[in-house]
Amino acid sequence: MTKCWTKAEVIHSRGGVNMLLTDEEKQMLNGDMGPAVKKAMEILVALGESFRAEKMQPIKNVHMAGSSVLVTEEAGTMFVEEMQRQGGKFVTNVTTNPTAIDPSQWREIGIDESDYELQNRLTGAYAKLGANTCNTCIPYLAGNMPRFGEHMAWGESSAVVFANSVCGARTNREGGPSALAAALTGRTPKYGFHLKENRYGKFLVKVETPLNDMTDYGTLGYFTGKIAGQDTPVFFGIPDNPTLEELKALSAALASSGAVSMFHAVGITPEAATLDEAFGGRLPEKVLVFGDKEKSAAEAALNKEPSDHVDWVLVGCPNASVQEIREVAEALQDKKVAPNVSLWVTTASSMYAMADRVGYVRVIEQAGGTVVRETCPFLARSRVIAPKKGYKTLTTNSAKMAYYAPGQFGLPTHYGNLKRVMQAAINGVWR
Template sequence: MLLTDEETKMLNGDNGPAVRKAMEILVALGESFGAERLVPVNNVHMAGSSVLVAEEAGTRFVEDIRNQGGKFVTRVTTNPTAVDPSQWKEIGIPESDTALQVRLTGAYAGMGANTCNTCIPYLVGNMPRFGEHMAWGESSAVVFANSVCGARTNREGGPSALATALTGRTPEYGFHLTENRYGNFLIKVETPMRDMTDYGTLGYFAGKIAGQDTPVFVGLPNNPTLEDLKALSAALAASGAVSMFHAVGVTPEAPTVEAAFGDRTPAKTLVYGVEERTQCENALNKEPSDHVDWILVGCPNASVQEMREVAEALEGKKVHKDVSLWVTTAGAMYAMADQMGYVDTIKKAGGVVVRETCPFLARSRVIAPNKGYKTLTTNSAKMAFYAPGQFGLPAHYGNLSRVMQAAIDGVWR
């Protein structure tokens, strides 16, 4: 790799041991992917923010970097943690995780991170600019940033994102290069897209086929909501390893089919119709019984609009006594929804608005058996896809109105 004089000084230790170690990580990463140079970056989203991921060893690593004088030179936001800061005990999070999480979050904050602790940083003040080079972790946020915002980032792990935050550099390879951002195959959408759950189902379908390739969609409505695109991004990154999609006439790098493919011919063309949608919905519904006990809304974290819809569904009603309803969100979203009265409505009905964590990044394999949960019910394709393997919980999957009816009735209809 060709390094500037400033980058060479960082690699040689002129800026201290923390920066030297960070540069060693970035140079090794860049050379392994054939990058010719590093590019300046001023935007990092830190995926390794939960102690479920970092554990004791990772926490000590971050603490050591801070103790060596590490300071972030970029904007840094953090992914969800393993705990809700105010009600971790009530919802079943182990106390040992809480103590360790305070250390890890404190180390990030001490180096200058905005510890927003959410997988939707673009809704809490870290909105990417078109063409901006970034270093983001959290797979769903990476897809959203590349596709919906037109920013440029690869899927970064904890060490590489940390290294970029300390140096303001990332290797120029993958989705930082224009030639790697074109679509690979075409999906013709020939079924109505009614809500965010339909977009999640489409993402599940496309991700299974895509692997690491970039799908291009035609036939989507030209006015999807932010929540629709959030659900599509998350599901693509779950059933596949997708980092980017194009939706012709919707996303900024796909004004036409030709632009989305860089004037190349699609490797293949597929149709997504009513039959394909039904097959995917059935595949995500792993639980054959009507038993409902743990319901999750907010994967990725719920927006204020999603919390409004949950509150409207619960107005004047009660969550069934045998059901735990979680609505997971960011602290900033919680504050806005609280101001609007949505949080109070959900709480009065018997639901719980969980902040700064989610079943993926909390120790759900401990929480679920301790609480007696046997199933998970959700409107998130990502959550329905992962729940059987990650938590040992088969899932019910459907749109929000169906999920909220299950929360009230205590059965899946």
Template sequence: MHLTAEEQKMLDGAYGETVRRSMKVLVALGEIYGADHMIEVKNVHSPGVSYRVAGDAGLGYVEDASKDAVFQVPMTLNTIGIDEKDWKQIGFPEDFSCKQLELSRAYEKMGAIPTNSCTPYLNGNLPMFGEHVAWGESSAVAFVNSVIGARTNREGGPTALAAAITGRVPAYGYHLDENRKGTHLIRVEVDLKTDKDFAVLGYFGGKLAGKDVPVFEGIKRRPTLEQFKALGAALASAGAVALYHVVGFTPEAPTKQDVIGDEIQPVVFDQAAYDKVCEKFSQKGPIDFVVLGCPHVSIREFEEIAGLVRGKRLNSDLWVCTSRMVRELAERMGFVEDIQAAGGEIICDTCPVLCCTLTQRGYKTVATNSGKMAHYAPGLWNLQPVLLNTAECIQAAIDGKWGE
């Protein structure tokens, strides 16, 4: 791999041991993937910042790094394992919470921006089209690559940390033009209207494409930001999709020919395919728990949820997961008060996928509008999921049941 003089100084230890180790990690990664040079990145979004993921080993590594290094580019933090402000009230264990706070402070000491969110693009980290970045968190990677058109691979915690310390990543994967073309063509023959519809399409597409690049044609209306968010999250969890294209609506796909060859035969997503995905997540009966905000809800989603619960009383526990920045705006607009008055909880900084435990609450079933949450709930928490749209989720929370 060719290194610039500055990069070679980093590797030689001229800027300290942490910088040297970080560059060594990136050089090794680049050699594995055949990169011949490094790319400067504009910013980083770091996964692996939940103590549930990092553990004591990760905590020790970040604390050591914080003693002699600072970040060279802006770095936002992904969801952590607790609600930083209200962890005691919500019931997160004290020992876990204290470890999480130590880990967060170590990142912040190096200059991290504590967004604590899986939607950094809603919280100030919004790259430009074509910019090179180093992002982790599967749903955020899918969004920034596909909807914004910036360029990143799926970074893990250690490589994101190394990228922030050096301002570099190796030039491979989705940083290169030739790897951003589509590999699977999906012809959409269902009229997509709700967040659930896009989650179902994403689940179908993720299972089909795996780690590759699906291209969707036939979508009739421009998806909203929230619908793109739902689509990407499901693609990235049912498969490992980091980049997708929607013909006519995502920036690199003004036409089908721009992103995929004519020789690729389409797979049809019709009503039968839609129904088959829904059958997988069709729990009926009592609903213990309802989760909205995986990925974190936007202010528009907050407004919708507040309108649906206003003046009602919930009979299932409801979590609305979001960033603290969006929560503060929702509080000013009265949405938080409406949701809490109905019996819902506003959870900041974390989500059920990355928090420490839900088992002590005794939940058995969960309703959600998130394909990602529906996918992970059985394995992570032994919860039986039902995938619904937002209005249906709120109705399930009001009734305490679904489908009976």
């Protein structure tokens, strides 16, 4: 089949913009490859024209953000089911984001049966379409590691930042419908972070205070995201040996307090060997300093709960790696979680399996904690779970969780590093 570019007569024309489609893409749009592919290409063309994309970008990698029924509800679930009934099949590698349930202990942690039943329908439809239903926000640790320069269509804001920045892949922040459409067609509109000229930094952040752990990186991300909006920051002064977990925390926080999809860290991330490379030869539009004062102010802003009351402790946002699970297990060795406290360590099933094999899960469970799989407070109905369980506060080492919890769950937060958080889980008070 010819791959030459031809001018397409496209539907959903907006502002007089026409995209260039290949003959194969025109056949998709005309319905020659079935109704599911036709609907998918209509979604992509409408999206591409809204962003003035000139053509489609072939892809082989999708991460599905709309994987929880908290996001899709009944209508979205029915749409995915209909795409499957119409003969749709994924033509790319597809991984799925966390769901609204832990499949093995949903009832015990407070999830309603209605969510359990609807989630099984949605996850089942994705599986029939051809997805790897790993159900995690860290697909890069669950068998879907992007390569440098790879064009993709990923949802999940923290994973998008990590993929663009740490891996050097190319993706915009996709929603559920656009990611589904990309998986059915192997295409995504070529705009935004698929174009090199849009990947350069906009402003500089000079890091002038020590970054000692994941929480410090999350605090830096929270501080920067609030100022960045959608702009790409460039960090100068980050230690030259950050861990994967620290970069994961930075990615998540940037995408939470702001709408950041990419960052550069000079000498660390693959498109920022130098300041000049990070900015594409241009000068930064502004220069910020992240020092002791800024760090303390950001930490204080994320601590919304004035009392020392602790009842729900959360580690694993984004989902915990095996290393993070190990650190929790070490903190709990020969100790017990306080009787009035629920400790959740949220993770992917693949991380759980590895942590279970070496005994970390057993240590956590014997201490009274729970290792939760395939869901998290964001993508389960925490506004239902919290009052059902009597939770009044949320204590976490995640800047993303601390930022969102007061508004999304109605739970004020204690925020601090893992050592402080685990002491709170054991003592039952925040000190």
